[in-house]
Amino acid sequence: MTTTRDAPALTATDLVVEFPAGRGQKVHAVSGVSLEVAAGETLGILGESGCGKSTVGRSLIQLPPPDAGTVRLGDVTLTGLAPRELRRARARMQIIMQDPVSALNPRRRVKDLVWEGRSIWGPGDDTRDKDARVDAALRDVGLDPATVRDRRPHELSGGQCQRVCIARALMLDPEVLICDEPVSSLDVSVQAQILNLLETTTRRRALSMVFIAHDVSVVKNISDRVMVMYLGKVCEVLPSDGMQHEAVHPYTRLLLASLPEAQLGSAAPAGPPAAEERAAELPSPLNPPSGCRFRTRCPLATERCAAEEPAPREIRPGHRIACHHAEPRRNHP
Amino acid sequence: MTPKREAATTAPAPTDGTRGTAAPPLLDATDVRTAFHTPRGAVRAVDGVSLTLSEGETLGIVGESGSGKSVLGRTLMGLITDGPGTTVSGTVRIGGKDVHALTPAGRRALWGTEVAMVFQDPMTSLNPVKKTGTHLSESLRLHLGLGRADARDRAVDLLRQVGIPEPARRAGQYPHELSGGMRQRVVIAMALACGPRLLIADEPTTALDVTVQKQILDLLRSLAEELRMATILISHDLATVAGRTDRVAVMYAGRLVEYADTAAVFDRPRHPYSSALIASIPRLDLPPHTLLPAIEGRPPNLLHPPAGCRFAPRCDTATDRCTTESPGLTAYAGERDAGGLVACHHPLGAAEEAAV
Amino acid sequence: MSDLAPRTRTAFPPPLLIGAALAVVGLVLLVFGATTPQLVTPAKAAVALLGLGLLLAGASRLGKVWAGPGFDVVFWFGAAWLLLLGLAILCAPWLPLAEDRDVASTVAEPVFATPTFTGGHPLGTNAFGLDLLARSLYGARSSLLISLSAVALGTVVGGAIGMVAGYFQKSVDRVVGIATNSLLAVPPLILLIALATVLQPHLRNVAFSLALLTIPGMVRLARATTMAYANREFVVAARAMGAGRTRILLRELLPNVLLPVLSLAVVMISVLVVAEASLSFLGLGIQPPEPTWGNMIAEGEGRVFEEHPHIVLVPGAFLFLTVFAFNVVGEKARGRWDSRSVKL
Structure with a gap:
């Protein structure tokens, strides 16, 4: 792990995001999430749809800003910054989104898309070497500048569009890259290409990355640490290395047990029972369960879980869980 | 008008001796070809695919987007038929009835009672x-x-x-x-x-959450066993198909490249594409930051597919022969009776087989 | 696949010949029907319509031989009409046209002359001996000038308001919503009459009142399109790169909103041509002797139409053809835009 504890690149404390849902109700999308990403580290955020992982990603770049909580990028506190300074600070953090085709303006050409950030922040300063720098950026992400430079997004494949998005983000030399499901709309073979590209890029540039996805093995592959979310809360934070053996939160175990056998490889998870797979409806984020939000699906749930919300506790260095009952595993292979 | 047939691509109907049953198979598709006519030319989405499926058997059809797997599913079902803008040739028999020779009313009678379909987006x-x-x-x-x-x-x-x-x-x-x-x-x-006696499920879990995916796939399996129903599971995700089907057909650019028992394909894929596809799935037992062996390049344009083997431009083991001569489906080397078929001039592991 | 094979072109007689023959026969019938004084009106109309139909069928065949099966004869017919009319309007002062408004100089001219190619009045004259062709062309000048400037004004103002409302939403959107809804709640004719009583009926004021009618539609379209694109991920990406509001509105959203708004504008031109004619017909628009299609049609009031139908039919035909042409061209433009957005 490359964590250097003294200078986190990105810190978020007690983020809360709520959306109005009509009739006076509120969607509790994110309820008190804290995270920290060290310089050069990749934090994976894992969870199913509706768990608030994408909302966390968006509130990190203040689009929209969280309803409560603070976000610090290096030494700048983003929350509460004046709009002009916020725009400048935000450019130090870039986002890669799930649908690469929709993330590119359909009416612009690739060269202008890649140059977009530069044209916002450095008008006139180095437009003369625009072509050379755009070509270099495209080559960096594995695209052939001569063939794609003058195309429009709909003339490219999904994988190529995602490469253009990455090139565009890197053009601004960001410190932190936020990837929101960057490979889930891509084919398996293309997914591997993009994961490899992100891996080598972050390593070469010592970029910090927040990698949001629903696929356990994808997240494990690219992250140093993994944060598991369920219904707007953090369940478990643990190092990704060996997570298939070390994870103890019942929800994490359920996610691991849901993986198809081929993705488990030789790592068939053993240990605490996975949550019982009931065909029950998921609880609504409009009215989340009291206490522990996972208790309605949890095999370990007791009365205490309904009454008292489990506080995050550290069960070993770098491994925190929010569960009353789960215990660290003693003897694993 | 019959499309021009190249002898090499016309795969023989896989007749597997091992599971040879006297009764005709439930599904028997021979040399199915589906082409869509666009202003820029014919797109051969499915180009000479033969499949059989017996009562109660499960088959996985795996391929990336644009491989023709969904078009194949719909052609087997009779949802895509010969007509203006579309050419379908070859025969598809379900329960002995030739789906594409039936009248529209006859096909409607078949749907629901003989064959039914589950689509991606519920x-x-x-x-x-x-x-x-x-x-x-x-x-x-x-x-x-x-x-x-x-x-x-x-x-x-x-x-x-x-x-x-x-x-x-x-x-x-x-x-x-x-x-x-x-x-x-x-x-x-x-x-x-x-x-129905045959259920075709086209990406039934792609739009669903991970934990729900497993529930739905488990449900499909238990229903198939309980009702003695044959199932075709179409998916872009090899991992989904792996533990849940008897046989698997891997499609690339409209053709079958490998068609064999699922376990055999996953243990020892013979086609370089199947092998590369399996290797590119991130697995839990790999340590973090492992670079995955990705397949470089992209699938061919089906308006102008390359001559010879369609995977050749992206294949590590391709030779001159691969770019000129199209490989037909042939039995696994050394295991003629196992029922495994691969369409490759240089299948993986063939050299070792020959040495033994 | 046989039905997709290229059609054999050895049929006899060749389609080129059939097309040309149909077109010529149609044109002759059309001119004959429109200009023969000996026929009664229904017969004239029937002959002219038959001629028009044959002309279109012939042109369609010719066009298909020329440009392939995708040839849309109605579109090209509309486009040709607009082009012809535009040219005629621009060159009107230099064309050998008879007098269009000075009653004093037409004392010697025949009144209510029926259309004929012989004599100096191809489309006839009105009660004062003024030439209907000249009046129709000068009328088109004011009609089109008014509707084009009204649409331009409405598109710019309505589009801008709609984009701002769609992008900022919240209170801005609520205020704009109330304003457009109240504008829509007033019946347009009553609004125009009310404006006409207050404002002098000259070109600029009529254009201004008509522009008011186009604004609510434009606001709604621009607002809805902006909202659809404002949630697209490329806008989020631009904001993440630090783009400000102005940049997002102008560089990211405007190019995407422009096409649907422009195609609505083309259709709107035809609506305003009709609206302007209605106003003039009611005597609330441009005043005679300055010709517009509306006040020309109004001249057919009373028994005049029964005795001299061409007084109404001539400006009516100009109005009909122009409105029809704008609609056809606008539809085609929108269809083209839609198919592009599907591909994206």
Whole structure:
């Protein structure tokens, strides 16, 4: 792990995001999430749809800003910054989104898309070497500048569009890259290409990355640490290395047990029972369960879980869980 | 007009001696070709695919987007037929009936009772203004001629069978009141309503959450076993198909590149594409930051597919022969009786086989 | 696949010949029907319509031989009409046209002359001996000038308001919503009459009142399109790169909103041509002797139309053809835009 504890690149404390849902109700999308990403580290955020992982990603770049909580990028506190300074600070953090085709303006050409950030922040300063720098950026992400430079997004494949998005983000030399499901709309073979590209890029540039996805093995592959979310809360934070053996939160175990056998490889998870797979409806984020939000699906749930919300506790260095009952595993292979 | 046939691509119908049964197979597709005509030329989405499936067997069809797997599924079902803008050739027999020789009315009679289909997006498969129970009871009354009350009771039974809690209450709800997983269960119940012998599921879990995916796939398997129903599972995700099918057909650019027992393909893939596809899946037992062996390049344009083997431009082991001569499906080297077929001039592991 | 094979072109007689023959026969019938004084009106109309139909069928065949099966004869007919009319309007002062407004100089001219190619009045004259062709062309000048400037004004103002409302939403959107809804709640004719009583009926004021009618539709379209694109991920990406509001509105959203708004504008031109004619017909628009299609049609009031139908039919035909042409061209433009957005 490359964590250097003294200078986190990105810190978020007690983020809360709520959306109005009509009739006076509120969607509790994110309820008190804290995270920290060290310089050069990749934090994976894992969870199913509706768990608030994408909302966390968006509130990190203040689009929209969280309803409560603070976000610090290096030494700048983003929350509460004046709009002009916020725009400048935000450019130090870039986002890669799930649908690469929709993330590119359909009416612009690739060269202008890649140059977009530069044209916002450095008008006139180095437009003369625009072509050379755009070509270099495209080559960096594995695209052939001569063939794609003058195309429009709909003339490219999904994988190529995602490469253009990455090139565009890197053009601004960001410190932190936020990837929101960057490979889930891509084919398996293309997914591997993009994961490899992100891996080598972050390593070469010592970029910090927040990698949001629903696929356990994808997240494990690219992250140093993994944060598991369920219904707007953090369940478990643990190092990704060996997570298939070390994870103890019942929800994490359920996610691991849901993986198809081929993705488990030789790592068939053993240990605490996975949550019982009931065909029950998921609880609504409009009215989340009291206490522990996972208790309605949890095999370990007791009365205490309904009454008292489990506080995050550290069960070993770098491994925190929010569960009353789960215990660290003693003897694993 | 019959499309020009290259001898090499016309695969022989895989007749596997090991599971040879006297009865004709439930599904027998021979040299199926589907082409769409666009202003820029013909797109051969499916180009000479032969498959068989017996009673109760499960088959996985795996391929990336644009490989023709969904078009193949719809052609087998008879949803895509020969007509203006589309050419379908070859024969598809389901339960002995030639699907593409039937009249439209004859095909409709086949759907639901012999063969049924489950689509990717459960929301668009359901009519938003109809109640869950109505979706089911309507087709029961139409196909089986049940009365109103009988159809309603049977609908509730079906909802219970697909694992929906409180089926009687759910039958009175509208699709938008159900979660994605519940909706897909309703769609499966609709497919099962008239007791089909073959179920074609086209990416049935792609739109669903990970934990729900497993539930739906488990449900499909247990239903198939319980009802002795043959199943075709179409997916872009090899991992989904791995533990859940007897045989798997790997498609690339409209053709089958490997067609064998699922376990055999996963243990020792013979086609370089199958092998590369399996290797590119991130696995839990790999340490973090492992660079995955990705397949470089992109699938060919089906308007102008390359000559010879269509995977050759992306293949590490391609030779001059691969770019000129199209490989046909042939039995695995050294295991003629195992029923495994691969379309490659230089299948993986062939050298070792020869040495032994 | 046989039905997709290229059609054999050895049929006899060749389609080129049939097309040309149909077109010529049609044109002759059309001119004959429109200009023969000996026929009664229904017969004239029937002959002219038959001629028009044959002309279109012939042109369609010719076009298909020329440009392939995708040839849309109605579109090209509309486009040709607009082009012809535009040219005629621009060159009107230099064309050998008879007098169009000075009653004093037409004392010697025949009144209510029927259309004929012989004599100096191809489309006839009105009660004062003024030439209908000249009046129709000068009328088209004011009609089109008014509707084009009204649409331009409405598109710019309505589009801008709609984009701002769609992008900022919240209170801005609520205020704009109330304003457009109240504008829509007033019946347009009553609004125009009210404006006409207050404002002097000259070109600029009529254009201004008509522009008011186009604004609510434009606001709604621009607002809805902006909202659809404002949630697209490329806008989020631009904001993440630090783009400000102005940049997002102008560089990211405007190019995407422009096409649907422009295609609505083309259709709107035809609506305003009709609206302007209605106003003039009611005597609330441009005043005679300055010609517009509306006040020319109004001249057929009373028994005049029964005795001299061409007084109404001539400006009516100009109005009909122009409105029809704008609609056809606008539809085609929108269809083209839609198919592009599907591909994206």
